[in-house]
Amino acid sequence: MSRRFSSLHGGTLESVAVLLLSLAAVAGCDPCRQSCAFEGLCEEVDGSCVATSEEQCSASRWCKRYGRCTLDNKNHTCTVGSDADCRAAIECIDDGRCKFRRDPWSESCVAASKTDCEKSNNCLAKSRCRLEGNACVQ
Numbered sequence: 001m002s003r004r005f006s007s008l009h010g011g012t013l014e015s016v017a018v019l020l021l022s023l024a025a026v027a028g029c030d031p032c033r034q035s036c037a038f039e040g041l042c043e044e045v046d047g048s049c050v051a052t053s054e055e056q057c058s059a060s061r062w063c064k065r066y067g068r069c070t071l072d073n074k075n076h077t078c079t080v081g082s083d084a085d086c087r088a089a090i091e092c093i094d095d096g097r098c099k100f101r102r103d104p105w106s107e108s109c110v111a112a113s114k115t116d117c118e119k120s121n122n123c124l125a126k127s128r129c130r131l132e133g134n135a136c137v138q
Contacts, residue, residue, distance in 0.1 A: 038062060040078035050076035065090045067100075067109045080107040095128070096120035096136040110134035 032049035036042035040060035041049035051057055054071045057078035063069035067089035070081025080086060083100045086109035092098035096119065099112035111117055114129075117136035123129040128136040 036060070040068070041076075045076070051078050052076065063089070067091060067097075080109055085109070092116070092120075094121045096122070096131075097134075101134070111136045 030036075032042050032044050035049040036056065038061045040051045040057040040062065042056045043050055043052045045052075051071055054069075057063055057071050058069045060068070060078060062078060063085075067080045067085040068078045069085045069088070070079055072079045072081075080100055083098070086092055086098050086100050089097070089109055091109050096111040096116040097109040098116045099110050101108055101110045101112075111131055111134055114131045117123055117131050118129050120128065120136055122136060127138045130137055
């Protein structure tokens with residue numbers, strides 16, 4: 001740190017942080033911009049980015065890719081909430097993961113039928129047409 005900066009601003013790490021946050025605010029930087037686009041976590045609450053509406057979730061890339069289109073009000077995140085979420089997701093189209101599954105740890109889209117596997121892009125492209133467990137395989 002330069003001597004000039006130290007004498008002008010007290011030279012503390014706190015001063016640097018305040019300065020950087022001020023510059024970010026002036027420049028229009030949004031600390032949640034990236035997490036909003038990818039995960040639907042668009043609102044800053046107590047220093048964390050969280051989801052606060054279904055619209056934020058449904059506009060996210062994770063909704064389109066993984067079916068995480070439903071707001072989880074308890075955890076303030078976007079999650080898979082239904083078969084419809086899964087059927088609209090790229091995972092369904094590409095990998096046959098078209099069925100909603102909730103287990104004790106999470107919610108996800110899984111392959112649940114031979115038909116879903118056979119209709120998937122990866123059946124044609126990678127011969128993953130057979131259902132094994134919750135996945136389409138060769």
